[in-house]
Amino acid sequence: MAINIKRPNGTEDVLPKDIHKWYTIEKIARETAESYGFGELRFPTFENTDLFLRSVGETTDVVQKEMYTVKAKETEFTLRPEGTAGAIRAMLQNGLLNEAMPQRIFYIISCFRHERPQAGRLREFHQFGLEMAGSSSPAADAEVISLAKNILDRLGLKKIELHINSIGCPACRAKYHEALRAYFEPRKDELCDTCKERLVKNPMRLLDCKSPEDREIAKDAPVILDYLCEECSDHFAKLKKYLDNAKISYIVDPKIVRGLDYYTKTVFEFITTEIGAQGTVCGGGRYDGLIEQLGGQPTPALGFGMGIERLLLVMDKQQCDYLAPKKCDIYFATMGDAALEKAMELVKDLREFGYRAEYDLMGRGIKAQMKYANKIGAVYTMVIGDNELNEGKARLKEMESGEEKEMLLNEKFTANFENEYFNKVLDVIDEENHSMFAFTGEDK
Structure with a gap:
């Protein structure tokens, strides 16, 4: 069971x-x-x-x-x-x-x-x-x-x-405690058991009681400011x-x-x-x-x-603003074992550079992978298959606008960050996500 x-x-x-x-x-x-x-x-x-x-x-x-x-x-x-x-x-x-x-x-x-x-x-x-x-x-x-x-x-x-x-x-509170005891003593029997004990040990605590009945009794109690x-x-x-x-x-x-x-x-x-x-x-x-x-x-x-x-x-x-949740910066959709190995290599480089990158771990088809990328809010996706591996390049797609940019695969992938367009892409990623963990400049 x-x-x-x-x-x-x-x-x-x-x-x-x-x-x-x-x-x-x-x-x-x-x-x-x-x-x-x-x-x-x-x-x-x-x-x-x-x-x-x-x-x-x-x-x-x-x-x-x-x-x-x-x-x-x-x-x-x-x-x-x-x-x-x-x-x-x-x-x-x-x-x-x-x-x-x-x-x-x-x-x-x-x-x-x-x-x-x-x-x-x-x-x-x-x-x-x-x-x-x-x-x-x-x-x-x-x-x-x-x-x-x-x-x-x-x-x-x-x-x-x-x-x-x-x-x-402590000096002025001693006089105040005397005044509180004098105030509460005539109604001592109406207080809760806890406040009866407080009246002896620490009468100021009666003012902090959560009981509605005790709060009503305390409403006209002496004020500490008069005893400072x-x-x-x-x-x-x-x-x-x-x-x-x-x-x-x-x-x-x-x-x-x-x-x-x-x-x-x-x-x-x-x-x-x-x-x-x-x-x-x-x-x-x-x-x-x-x-x-x-x-x-x-x-x-x-x-x-x-x-x-x-x-x-x-x-x-009050519907205050929060830091936006950190999204997946880029998701690699792969077709075949060779593409998966390439994606693992690219993801490693990106993560070392400070970005959140993912690839398929469930053995999904390409359509299901893209559906998953959309569900996790991936900002960019890249599809890698045999053709992309043979040509040494693939297309980076911005999910929201649908805009695509061709990227080289066979060089060390982080070298592409020197590309003027891709730098712009990454700046947009950081700006949109407002990530407190975003890396910039030399921090990368």
Whole structure:
């Protein structure tokens, strides 16, 4: 009896026909981050569980309900639920924080949370994220926010709002926690069980509860901005000034607290109404105490994460442009073993030159081969049979226009690239496909 095994619930397969969409986001995000001086960091998919307990916070939903933890003999590991903790651990362990400041890194990773799957919320999801360590200036906050906005703008996203808030430092948050406890205590019995526990351990987390009943109770809760100390208030005022100077529009939203405990001072989200409840496509802020908490020297830091699946949902909804899928540059249709061997030789040369070239591997007839070439979107085709081999030349056909050009076969095929017409042909191929992997000039 055949076993029908399917992918786990809350995960998705990315098919070749859709991968160009992912390439678009990854390319633009990577290029934008590099233009701001960030370098790519790669770090393990799983970490010691204690890393997330110390950084994300034991009272968060992530730690209490959503982490995937595995025990291997005497060791316990957790699949990363977010990127910042692992990135900071890697920066500490590899001495990056002993080098010139600020340190700037970015990453493209998969993350794992055991949540109820829905549009824009998966159990395995993907993020573009970055971290900047070393600067306490609100100018760094503005820089990171500007970078995030630059990525979203380059992707062509519209109707995206920037929401900002300050959640203060430990000193001013202590007073705010007292005010929150005083507000929620009279209605404690109406709260969900999780929020009853939060009221004791971390009352600010009540503002992030997803329960409609708890959100209704919290709607008139005290606002953190009324409890900021002078330093935090000045930091937030300067951030707003820098954003104004950069002509970056924003909404001050006191309800933003972010979902992880390590945040301090500035927090922000880029939000859209295009994809329903899961409208946050980018979230981040400061975490000035995290590096010290993980064993490093006191070092201010900040960063953000962008959900790639959510970006794709918005881009599809808004019909944004993607890099065009890379097509087959040239397909050789062959008749007979000798022609097949010649096609294999020509394809080898073309691939070494950087082009996508194919030939028949199914033993099809010539008509079926041409039908296949059309199906895969081959830009050019060339038919090779006994006559072409005997004459040492064949005709290159542009599939869209039907235009043909005679090409020599018996010389080394890449020598034909010196032909003025064929150079033009290849330029058109690269231009039409907008390939991020297109080769030009000496790169070939």
